[in-house]
Each structure stands twice: as structure tokens, then as C-alpha cells.
Amino acid sequence: MKDDAKSRKTALTEHLKASILTLRLQPGSDLDEAHLSDAFGLSRTPLREVFRQLAGEGYLDLRTNRSARVTEMSYTTLRDFFLAAPMVYGAILQLAAQNATRTQIDELKEAQQAFKAALRSGSGEDRALANNRFHDVTGEMSGNVYLLPSFNRLLIDHARIGMTFYRPQTTSISDNLSMASQQHDAIIAAIEAGDEAAAAQLAEDHWNLSRDQIELFVMPDALDAPMGIAPLSKPA
Amino acid sequence: MKDDAKSRKTALTEHLKASILTLRLQPGSDLDEAHLSDAFGLSRTPLREVFRQLAGEGYLDLRTNRSARVTEMSYTTLRDFFLAAPMVYGAILQLAAQNATRTQIDELKEAQQAFKAALRSGSGEDRALANNRFHDVTGEMSGNVYLLPSFNRLLIDHARIGMTFYRPQTTSISDNLSMASQQHDAIIAAIEAGDEAAAAQLAEDHWNLSRDQIELFVMPDALDAPMGIAPLSKPA
DNA sequence: CGATTTTTTAATGTATACAAGTTGTATTTT
DNA sequence: AAAATACAACTTGTATACATTAAAAAATCG
Numbered sequence: 001m002k003d004d005a006k007s008r009k010t011a012l013t014e015h016l017k018a019s020i021l022t023l024r025l026q027p028g029s030d031l032d033e034a035h036l037s038d039a040f041g042l043s044r045t046p047l048r049e050v051f052r053q054l055a056g057e058g059y060l061d062l063r064t065n066r067s068a069r070v071t072e073m074s075y076t077t078l079r080d081f082f083l084a085a086p087m088v089y090g091a092i093l094q095l096a097a098q099n100a101t102r103t104q105i106d107e108l109k110e111a112q113q114a115f116k117a118a119l120r121s122g123s124g125e126d127r128a129l130a131n132n133r134f135h136d137v138t139g140e141m142s143g144n145v146y147l148l149p150s151f152n153r154l155l156i157d158h159a160r161i162g163m164t165f166y167r168p169q170t171t172s173i174s175d176n177l178s179m180a181s182q183q184h185d186a187i188i189a190a191i192e193a194g195d196e197a198a199a200a201q202l203a204e205d206h207w208n209l210s211r212d213q214i215e216l217f218v219m220p221d222a223l224d225a226p227m228g229i230a231p232l233s234k235p236a
Numbered sequence: 237m238k239d240d241a242k243s244r245k246t247a248l249t250e251h252l253k254a255s256i257l258t259l260r261l262q263p264g265s266d267l268d269e270a271h272l273s274d275a276f277g278l279s280r281t282p283l284r285e286v287f288r289q290l291a292g293e294g295y296l297d298l299r300t301n302r303s304a305r306v307t308e309m310s311y312t313t314l315r316d317f318f319l320a321a322p323m324v325y326g327a328i329l330q331l332a333a334q335n336a337t338r339t340q341i342d343e344l345k346e347a348q349q350a351f352k353a354a355l356r357s358g359s360g361e362d363r364a365l366a367n368n369r370f371h372d373v374t375g376e377m378s379g380n381v382y383l384l385p386s387f388n389r390l391l392i393d394h395a396r397i398g399m400t401f402y403r404p405q406t407t408s409i410s411d412n413l414s415m416a417s418q419q420h421d422a423i424i425a426a427i428e429a430g431d432e433a434a435a436a437q438l439a440e441d442h443w444n445l446s447r448d449q450i451e452l453f454v455m456p457d458a459l460d461a462p463m464g465i466a467p468l469s470k471p472a
Numbered sequence: 473c474g475a476t477t478t479t480t481t482a483a484t485g486t487a488t489a490c491a492a493g494t495t496g497t498a499t500t501t502t
Numbered sequence: 503a504a505a506a507t508a509c510a511a512c513t514t515g516t517a518t519a520c521a522t523t524a525a526a527a528a529a530t531c532g
Contacts, residue, residue, distance in 0.1 A: 043517045045281060049288050056292015065484055065523055084382035087327060146320035150386035279487045301493055301514055
């Protein structure tokens with residue numbers, strides 16, 4: 001394994017991305033240039049270039065004369081998220097069904113194998129990263145440069161929302177994840193068959209499952225209440 | 237007017253953006269760090285940070301050990317463009333109708349005034365930039381961080397496509413532009429009234445107008461041909 | 473004693489020098 | 503003469519030193 005400057009730069013990039021997706025670096029955290037530059041054997045110049053790139057992709061926020069911060073996530077953005085996600089992902093999957101190559105389909109199957117392995121024996125972080133990888137491949141398949149920027153931005157908060165709400169190991173969440181895994185399998189089948197309509201429908205189903213799970217977590221008592229209208233409230 | 241490093245940095249950013257949107261810097265052009273750094277009184281370090289940022293926003297492509305390039309535009313991307321644009325812009329305008337503030341509505345009206353002025357007496361570049369500004373404000377109004385990355389990416393190529401296909405001063409294009417201006421007025425009205433459905437419909441109409449205009453330009457003979465099926469062909 | 477100003481400290485932003493890589497050209501070899 | 507190779511000029515990537523700005527601490531004044 002090489003250890004030149006370029007390798008260290010990509011290592012830093014991947015480390016930051018994974019840390020942010022898994023919430024090891026929490027939203028709003030400050031990043032210390034000196035510390036990171038020391039830890040990865042890079043001077044501040046290439047480090048700051050990595051910051052700028054990650055900021056462009058939505059991982060970080062840069063403020064002049066202040067330290068870089070992990071992009072915030074407020075509960076008001078949940079609404080924006082579940083409005084945009086099904087729409088963008090529906091289009092992405094539709095295009096994936098149109099354009100996926102044999103190689104990409106194999107990559108997707110590998111990603112799904114890894115996801116299943118993470119479900120059986122992995123940590124929450126493993127699950128989040130494996131799931132992220134699966135969806136990332138579908139994005140590559142679509143090949144639409146105009147949709148990918150938003151799609152990749154969505155995937156960042158998808159992972160972070162997952163880490164927030166799928167953490168406790170309850171039965172309902174376990175059921176939910178196995179359902180998600182089944183949907184992944186169906187997505188693969190639809191893409192392999194080139195069935196655009198099915199792919200688009202599966203996208204909607206997949207995000208509805210996520211949304212339902214989160215609503216269940218945010219307002220668990222709503223189930224017992226007699227048809228009560230339960231607005232989104234900020235959890236502890 | 238200040239002339240500190242920060243000002244020169246934003247000046248460079250704006251210069252590059254405008255140059256790329258108006259095709260003064262053509263797709264695929266190489267950028268010379270030394271020359272730009274000299275021209276704007278900046279050292280290469282902040283200049284390269286600007287490059288990284290613009291690459292993140294979709295203006296530039298960075299390749300290791302090679303010069304930065306203006307993002308390419310192939311004719312195969314027209315299809316991707318007109319698939320993504322109505323969808324994303326429909327959502328953006330719907331949200332704009334929901335969330336626009338008084339201040340933003342005033343900004344939008346100003347942008348539309350500037351656009352009309354550019355139609356009367358401005359150059360093609362003026363029109364493209366003024367139109368870009370109008371749509372940019374609608375993006376700000378939506379306030380949805382998940383849709384904005386793709387929307388802003390779309391606006392880049394919207395301006396460039398406009399510069400490509402709206403250049404010759406024919407009657408049909410003149411008619412088309414005044415129609416676009418009328419649609420802008422209707423968009424403002426829908427947003428001001430908070431009419432989401434109307435806003436979404438106008439988004440679709442607006443992009444259909446663009447698409448029709450381009451098809452007219454790409455295959456002008458199709459009109460005379462008796463029901464001929466005219467596939468997109470590469471113009472000279 | 474509290475508020476405000478000054479001083480100190482530490483971080484970010486920029487410039488420059490140097491290292492590594494790429495491209496074009498000329499020379500050599502077949 | 504064509505291809506391959508070696509060299510030179512130039513471009514990009516990185517490190518470090520310096521400048522600038524913000525935050526923190528200390529000192530002064532009301």
C-alpha cells in the first residue's frame with residue numbers, strides 16, 4: 001500500500017466522510033486543522049483543499065476566519081428531506097433501470113451482500129455505511145449529472161438520520177431493517193430487468209418505510225392514541 | 237470599494253462564474269493558474285481554493301496534475317437536462333410559493349425588471365445572466381438544501397444552453413423570449429399569491445418552452461416535413 | 473465590584489519556496 | 503524516415519513562513 005501525499009489526502013477524505021456519515025463527528029462539530037494535519041501527515045494546504053471539496057459536497061460548512069464545521073441537521077429539515085428524497089430517488093432509480101451496466105449491477109449485488117452481512121453481525125455504523133454504499137451505486141447507475149448533486153446530498157443526511165433513529169436494537173427496528181433489505185433485493189431485480197416503473201415505485205416505498213420508522217420513533221405513543229394528530233416534536 | 241484579498245477572491249469567483257455561464261469561457265477550456273493569479277492579484281493558494289469550490293458547484297472539473305477545465309457539455313446531456321429540470325424546478329417553485337418572504341419577492345421583481353431591460357437593450361450575455369439571476373432567487377426562496385445542489389447545477393447549463401441556442405436574433409426567438417418574460421411575471425404572481433399548484437404548472441410550462449425552442453433550433457426543417465420523425469442530431 | 477478597554481494568545485488566510493509530475497522537443501536508434 | 507528515448511521547460515502539488523483576524527485573558531477605569 002502506497003503512502004504518498006495523494007494517498008494520505010484520499011485517506012483523510014474518506015475518514016472525514018465516514019466519520020460524518022456515522023455521526024462520530026456530530027453535526028455542528030468544529031474541525032481542527034492543526035490536529036488533522038498532524039494526524040494524517042499533511043500540511044494545511046492540501047488539508048484545506050479537502051475541506052473545500054467536502055464543503056461543496058455538503059459534508060462541511062466553511063465560515064471565513066472560523067473553523068470548518070460539520071453541516072448541521074435540524075429537525076425542521078426532516079420535512080424538506082422527505083419531500084425531496086422520494087422524488088429525486090424515484091428519478092434516479094428509473095434512470096438506473098434504463099442505464100445500468102453489467103459491471104454496475106454486480107457492484108450493486110456486492111453492496112447488498114455487504115449490507116446483509118452488516119445486518120447480521122455489524123455495528124450500527126457498519127449498517128449505515130453499507131446502506132450508503134448501496135444507494136451510492138444506484139446513483140452511479142443513473143449517470144445523470146443534474147440529479148446526482150442533490151442525490152448525494154440526500155445520502156449524507158439519510159445516513160445520519162439512520163444513525164439517529166435506528167440506533168436502539170428493538171424488535172420493530174429489526175423488522176424494519178429486514179424489510180429494507182428485501183426492498184433492496186427488489187430494487188436490484190427491477191434494475192436488472194430494466195423495469196423503470198417498478199424501480200420508481202420501489203423508490204417511493206423505500207422512503208415511505210424510512211419515514212414511517214422515524215415517525216414511530218419520534219412519537220411512539222401515537223399508536224395508542226385514538227386517531228390523535230401527532231405533530232413532529234423535538235425528542236430529548 | 238475595498239480591495240483586500242477577500243474582495244479579490246470573490247471578484248475572481250464572480251468573474252469565473254459569469255464567464256462560464258456566458259460561454260466566454262467555453263466548455264472544456266483549460267484555466268491557467270499563473271495567469272489568473274497574476275490578473276487578480278492573488279497567490280495560487282487562494283486561487284486553487286476558488287477552483288475547488290467552483291468544481292464542487294459544477295462549474296469546473298479538476299484533474300490531478302492537470303489544469304482545471306470548464307465543465308464539458310455534450311449533446312447527450314440535453315436529454316438528462318430536460319428530464320431533471322422540470323421536476324426539480326417544479327418542486328423549487330412549489331416551495332418558493334410556500335416560503336417566499338416579502339424581501340425575496342421584492343428581489344425577484346427586481347431581477348425580472350433587469351431581465352426585461354436586458355431583453356430590450358442588452359446583449360445575449362446580459363440576458364443570460366439576468367435570467368440566471370431570476371431563477372437563482374426562486375431557488376433561494378425554496379430554502380430546501382436538498383434540492384438546491386441539483387437546481388444550481390441545472391442553472392449553470394440552463395444559461396449555457398441558452399447562450400448556445402438563443403444567439404441568433406430571429407423573430408421566433410424574440411417571440412420566445414417575450415413569452416418567457418410573461419411566464420416570469422406569472423411565476424411572480426403565483427409566488428406572491430402562495431399558489432403552489434400554479435407555480436408547479438408554470439415551472440413545467442417554462443421548461444417546455446425552452447425545450448421547444450431548442451428543438452426548433454436543432455431541427456428547423458422538421459416543421460416543413462410531413463409528420464417526419466426527427467431525432468436529435470448534432471448541429472454543425 | 474462590574475464593565476470596558478487593552479494585551480495576549482491562538483486560529484485562520486495568504487504568499488512564496490520547493491518538490492513532483494507532465495508535456496514538448498531534440499537526439500538517438502533501428 | 504519512423505519510433506523510441508532522454509532531456510528540458512513548464513505546470514501542478516505540497517510545505518512552511520508570514521500576515522491577519524477573531525477569541526480569550528488581563529488590566530484599567532468608572
